[in-house]
Amino acid sequence: MPTLTTTVDGLNLPNPFVIGSGPPGTNLNVISKAFQEGWGAVIAKTVSLDASKVVNVSPRYGKLHASDGKEVIGWENIELISDRPFKLWEEEFKKCKDLHPKGVLIASIMEEYRKDAWIEIVERCQATGVDGFELNFSCPHGLPERKMGAAMGENPEIVNEVVAWVMSAAKIPVWAKMTPNITHIEEPGRGALKAGANGLSAINTIRCVMGVNLDTLRPEPCVDGYTTPGGYSSRAIKPVALRMVMECAQLIRREFPGRSLSAIGGVESGNDAAEFILLGADTVQVCTGVMKFGYEHIKPMCEQLLAFMAKHKFETPADFKGKSLDYFTTHADLVRRQAGRKSAQKSAAASKAVRSDAEWSGSDFVKQSDSLAH
Numbered sequence: 141m142p143t144l145t146t147t148v149d150g151l152n153l154p155n156p157f158v159i160g161s162g163p164p165g166t167n168l169n170v171i172s173k174a175f176q177e178g179w180g181a182v183i184a185k186t187v188s189l190d191a192s193k194v195v196n197v198s199p200r201y202g203k204l205h206a207s208d209g210k211e212v213i214g215w216e217n218i219e220l221i222s223d224r225p226f227k228l229w230e231e232e233f234k235k236c237k238d239l240h241p242k243g244v245l246i247a248s249i250m251e252e253y254r255k256d257a258w259i260e261i262v263e264r265c266q267a268t269g270v271d272g273f274e275l276n277f278s279c280p281h282g283l284p285e286r287k288m289g290a291a292m293g294e295n296p297e298i299v300n301e302v303v304a305w306v307m308s309a310a311k312i313p314v315w316a317k318m319t320p321n322i323t324h325i326e327e328p329g330r331g332a333l334k335a336g337a338n339g340l341s342a343i344n345t346i347r348c349v350m351g352v353n354l355d356t357l358r359p360e361p362c363v364d365g366y367t368t369p370g371g372y373s374s375r376a377i378k379p380v381a382l383r384m385v386m387e388c389a390q391l392i393r394r395e396f397p398g399r400s401l402s403a404i405g406g407v408e409s410g411n412d413a414a415e416f417i418l419l420g421a422d423t424v425q426v427c428t429g430v431m432k433f434g435y436e437h438i439k440p441m442c443e444q445l446l447a448f449m450a451k452h453k454f455e456t457p458a459d460f461k462g463k464s465l466d467y468f469t470t471h472a473d474l475v476r477r478q479a480g481r482k483s484a485q486k487s488a489a490a491s492k493a494v495r496s497d498a499e500w501s502g503s504d505f506v507k508q509s510d511s512l513a514h
C-alpha cells in the first residue's frame with residue numbers, strides 16, 4: 141500500500157499537501173479547519189511586526205473565467221500581507237500548537253530591510269512553537285512600494301543578506317519563497333541557499349492586470365475608478381510554475397543536494413501535485429484552490445495522488461521525486477534526437493504534419509497548427 145506520509149527538513153507531514161500562505165491560513169479558525177480536514181501542513185498568512193501599516197482595499201480580487209463563463213481559470217489579487225496585529229498572531233500561533241500539537245505550522249514572515257526587525261520577528265515567532273519559517277520575498281504588489289516582498293526577492297544579494305540574518309537566529313527549518321517576476325529564478329534561489337536556507341518555495345503570484353471593463357473603460361479590479369497591477373494565481377499559472385519549479389530543482393540537484401523544494405502555482409488536484417513532485421518538489425502548496433473548492437478538497441487530492449502512485453507502484457512521494465527532471469535538454473539536442481529516429485519521420489509524414497515553414501497555407505491553417513500539437 142502506498143503512503144503519502146513524508147518527512148521534509150525533519151518535519152513529519154501526513155501528506156505533501158500544504159496550505160499556501162494567503163486567505164486559507166489567515167487566522168486560527170481557518171488554520172484549525174485545515175488541520176481538521178487533514179492538510180499536511182499550514183503556512184499561515186504572511187505576518188509583519190507592524191500591521192498598522194497594512195491597509196487593504198475592496199474589491200481586491202479579480203477572476204478570469206473559461207469560455208463557459210463559470211469555471212475560474214485565473215485569479216488576480218491585490219491583497220496585502222496580514223492586517224492583524226502581530227501580538228494577536230503570537231497568541232494564535234501558541235494556541236494553534238496547543239490545539240494541534242502534531243500539526244505542522246509554518247509562519248510566513250516579511251519585514252523591512254533591517255537586520256534587527258528580521259531577527260526580532262524570527263525570535264518572537266519561534267518562541268510561540270511554530271515548526272518552520274517561510275520568508276516572503278515575493279509579494280508583487282503594495283509591499284514593494286515599501287521595499288519589501290518582491291522588491292527584496294528580485295535582488296539576489298539582498299536575498300542572500302536577509303536569509304543570513306534569519307539563519308543567525310532561526311532554530312527551525314527556513315524556506316525562502318521566490319518571486320516569479322524575474323528572468324532567472326535560480327539567481328535569488330542561489331542567494332538564499334548559499335546563505336543556508338533549508339529550502340526554496342516557488343512560486344508566488346505573477347504580476348498581472350486582470351482586464352479592462354469595456355463598459356466603463358476602467359481596468360479591474362476597480363477601486364473607486366482605479367486599479368494597480370496585482371498577483372496572478374490559479375490554474376492558468378501552472379505551466380509557468382512547473383517551469384520555475386523545474387529550474388529551482390535543477391539548481392538544488394546541481395549545487396545544493398539535500399535542500400528541499402515546496403512547489404506552488406495552480407495546484408488543484410492530485411495529478412497536479414504528482415507533476416510537481418516529478419519535477420523535484422518535496423511538498424506542494426495550494427492557495428487559490430482552497431478559495432475555489434474549500435478545505436474538504438484535500439480528500440480527493442490525496443485519493444488521486446495515491447491512485448497515481450499505485451498505478452506506477454511508487455510506495456512514497458520520495459520514490460518519484462525528480463523522476464522527470466532528467467528529460468529536459470536543449471533544443472539542439474531535440475533536433476539531434478529527432479534526426480536519429482527514422483520511424484518518427486515516417487509517422488510525421490503520414491500524419492501530414494507541417495515539415496517546413498514553406499508548407500503552411502492560409503486555408504488549412506488551423507488544421508496545420510493542430511498537426512504540430514502534442
Ligand SMILES: Cc1cc2nc3c(=O)[nH]c(=O)nc-3n(C[C@H](O)[C@H](O)[C@H](O)COP(=O)(O)O)c2cc1C
Nearest residue numbers: 160161162186217343344373374405406426427428
Ligand atoms: C488572495 C491571495 C493572497 C495571498 N497572500 C499571500 C501572502 O500573504 N503571502 C504569500 O507568501 N503569498 C500569498 N499569496 C500567494 C500564494 O501563497 C501562492 O504563492 C500563489 O497564489 C500561487 O498559488 P495558487 O495558484 O495555489 O494560489 C496569496 C495569494 C492569493 C490568491
